[in-house]
Amino acid sequence: MLLSDILILAIGLILLRVLPRKMQRKLFLFFTVLFIFKLQPAVPIRNFDFWFPFLSLSVTILCWQLCSRSKQKGDFTDLLVILGAIASVELTRLLDISNFLTKTRPPQIQLFLIGLLIFLLLLCLARFLRFRNQKIILTSGIVFLIFLLILLKTPSLTLDISRFLRMISGQSAENAAISDVRWLGISYLVFRLLAVLIDTRNGRKFSMPLGDFLIYVCFPPALSAGPIDRYDRFSKDLNAVSGELSGDFMAAFERISVGLFKKFILADSLSIVALSSQNSHLWIHPFWAWCALFFYGLQIYFDFSGYSDIAIGLGRLIGIHLPENFQHPYLKPDISKFWNNWHMTLTQWIRSYVFNPMTRKMRSNKAHPLPPWLIILVTQMTTMLIIGLWHGVTVNFLIWGAWHGFGLFFHQQYYQITKNLITELQEHKRLLYHAYTILSTTVTIFFVMAGWIWFVIPSTGDALQFFSRLF
Amino acid sequence: MKQLRIVILFCLVILICSACNASSKESGAAKVVESFYHAIVNQERDQVGTIACAAWEKTALREIDAFMGVKAELSNVTCSVKETNGDTASVICTGKIAASYGNEITDFPLDGRIHTVVKEQGEWRLCGY
Numbered sequence: 001m002l003l004s005d006i007l008i009l010a011i012g013l014i015l016l017r018v019l020p021r022k023m024q025r026k027l028f029l030f031f032t033v034l035f036i037f038k039l040q041p042a043v044p045i046r047n048f049d050f051w052f053p054f055l056s057l058s059v060t061i062l063c064w065q066l067c068s069r070s071k072q073k074g075d076f077t078d079l080l081v082i083l084g085a086i087a088s089v090e091l092t093r094l095l096d097i098s099n100f101l102t103k104t105r106p107p108q109i110q111l112f113l114i115g116l117l118i119f120l121l122l123l124c125l126a127r128f129l130r131f132r133n134q135k136i137i138l139t140s141g142i143v144f145l146i147f148l149l150i151l152l153k154t155p156s157l158t159l160d161i162s163r164f165l166r167m168i169s170g171q172s173a174e175n176a177a178i179s180d181v182r183w184l185g186i187s188y189l190v191f192r193l194l195a196v197l198i199d200t201r202n203g204r205k206f207s208m209p210l211g212d213f214l215i216y217v218c219f220p221p222a223l224s225a226g227p228i229d230r231y232d233r234f235s236k237d238l239n240a241v242s243g244e245l246s247g248d249f250m251a252a253f254e255r256i257s258v259g260l261f262k263k264f265i266l267a268d269s270l271s272i273v274a275l276s277s278q279n280s281h282l283w284i285h286p287f288w289a290w291c292a293l294f295f296y297g298l299q300i301y302f303d304f305s306g307y308s309d310i311a312i313g314l315g316r317l318i319g320i321h322l323p324e325n326f327q328h329p330y331l332k333p334d335i336s337k338f339w340n341n342w343h344m345t346l347t348q349w350i351r352s353y354v355f356n357p358m359t360r361k362m363r364s365n366k367a368h369p370l371p372p373w374l375i376i377l378v379t380q381m382t383t384m385l386i387i388g389l390w391h392g393v394t395v396n397f398l399i400w401g402a403w404h405g406f407g408l409f410f411h412q413q414y415y416q417i418t419k420n421l422i423t424e425l426q427e428h429k430r431l432l433y434h435a436y437t438i439l440s441t442t443v444t445i446f447f448v449m450a451g452w453i454w455f456v457i458p459s460t461g462d463a464l465q466f467f468s469r470l471f
Numbered sequence: 472m473k474q475l476r477i478v479i480l481f482c483l484v485i486l487i488c489s490a491c492n493a494s495s496k497e498s499g500a501a502k503v504v505e506s507f508y509h510a511i512v513n514q515e516r517d518q519v520g521t522i523a524c525a526a527w528e529k530t531a532l533r534e535i536d537a538f539m540g541v542k543a544e545l546s547n548v549t550c551s552v553k554e555t556n557g558d559t560a561s562v563i564c565t566g567k568i569a570a571s572y573g574n575e576i577t578d579f580p581l582d583g584r585i586h587t588v589v590k591e592q593g594e595w596r597l598c599g600y
Contacts (some may be wrong), residue, residue, distance in 0.1 A: 042515070103517065105521060108594065155581055169592075170592045171520055171528060174529065372512055425557070
């Protein structure tokens with residue numbers, strides 16, 4: 001998000017907050033749709049700075065159609081508001097302000113109408129299918145979203161997508177690059193949609209109105225970098241939005257300021273001296289290699305938590321209290337606590353939809369009971385590998401996930417052995433316990449920092465070379 | 472019934488706009504050349520796909536790359552269509568690109584260039600000069 005986007009978003013949200021309640025929700029929906037287009041970065045493939053947001057909206061509406069039991073009259077009006085907002089973006093093509101909402105001129109009207117027609121046909125199909133074999137339909141939806149994420153996160157497949165999209169857009173496939181496929185917020189969008197599909201498949205009743213659901217999935221402050229909120233919690237806040245700004249406004253302003261300071265001053269300054277894929281071979285001495293690594297660790301923290309602060313602050317302007325995403329993760333005394341405080345909403349999502357069901361399933365296998373250590377190893381490793389792969393389907397992200405998976409497993413085993421001793425220290429030998437906490441925090445931070453090597457350097461060979469320079 | 476009327480009205484607006492769009496296509500050829508020079512001075516590589524034809528995209532990227540990291544601005548640049556032949560148009564421009572290389576300013580006059588603009592998938596694209 002650019003500073004100008006943050007400013008426009010803040011002004012827009014304040015104006016929406018003070019509007020009369022009757023028109024507030026529809027205008028909020030309209031504003032959300034416009035902002036998805038506004039935030040989408042430029043794409044070198046023709047018109048895809050329009051088509052990516054259009055696809056995000058289409059997939060969201062289709063998922064809602066498959067899951068929803070909402071029978072409110074307002075849903076059709078919501079659909080009209082969404083289509084009206086998309087059409088408004090498309091119509092900027094005819095004016096000289098086409099760069100106002102999209103980075104390049106929107107597609108030709110004929111192409112837009114074809115896209116719209118395909119979407120409406122799919123919507124009718126989803127409406128027709130939703131009461132027939134719902135479990136199979138929802139499973140297909142889940143598989144489709146996971147497949148989409150794999151396509152977009154695997155470099156070789158992303159390159160093929162770029163080639164394909166360039167071909168259908170009448171461009172030369174020769175210039176295709178992985179970076180062409182910049183689909184704003186798709187990782188977060190897919191996880192929000194997956195949560196609803198999985199819950200509905202598990203028998204949970206879902207009756208959120210269309211407009212509210214779209215605002216939840218595509219909430220502009222949280223679209224590009226989270227946090228990943230839960231729809232039931234978000235819905236409560238959305239229904240409680242009042243026109244009174246006083247308390248929220250100051251807290252929001254403070255939070256946005258902190259976020260801007262972290263993101264645009266601390267993180268951007270650290271990026272000059274931090275480890276990167278371009279400079280990894282320059283850090284020869286172990287001391288400077290560790291310094292570069294720590295600078296990177298701090299940079300990614302300030303960057304990401306700064307974005308979260310901005311999102312939380314912007315959310316408060318409209319009365320939405322987004323969940324916390326970071327709580328001083330580098331000051332935690334063990335790797336388990338680190339993961340409870342780093343990108344918390346993603347960790348909670350994976351815990352709810354992967355770790356807990358998997359652990360339950362493995363523990364309930366009475367015929368062939370597995371030893372507890374093996375259950376912990378398999379579940380923690382799977383969880384961390386998925387978190388790694390969520391960032392990108394590459395060998396280095398897999399190693400990063402495994403690094404933390406083993407870290408969590410060994411910490412769990414260590415904790416089982418030493419927990420009585422630590423409790424005794426905590427109760428009777430306070431000074432020694434403090435010294436132990438300082439030591440364990442130091443070990444944890446060095447472990448986490450060493451793990452960032454696999455995250456920041458895309459080549460395994462270069463990463464290994466840098467790793468060997470640390471010692 | 473009211474909602475159906477809204478949908479019909481929505482479709483009509485789109486169709487009318489589509490017709491308006493068709494009548495304003497002539498000026499597009501000159502505009503796309505101007506957009507190219509704006510992309511050069513603003514160093515907007517991502518705009519090239521929309522501006523250049525498929526065959527010329529690589530060269531257009533090279534042109535923009537040549538100005539990367541250079542402070543450049545357009546001085547009185549205006550383009551107009553010299554002649555149109557079906558789906559091909561020749562566009563001429565006046566003005567110049569003023570690029571600063573440190574303290575030295577180099578001008579790139581655009582007067583002598585005849586730009587070939589072709590219609591690809593219904594849109595004008597710059598295809599060389």
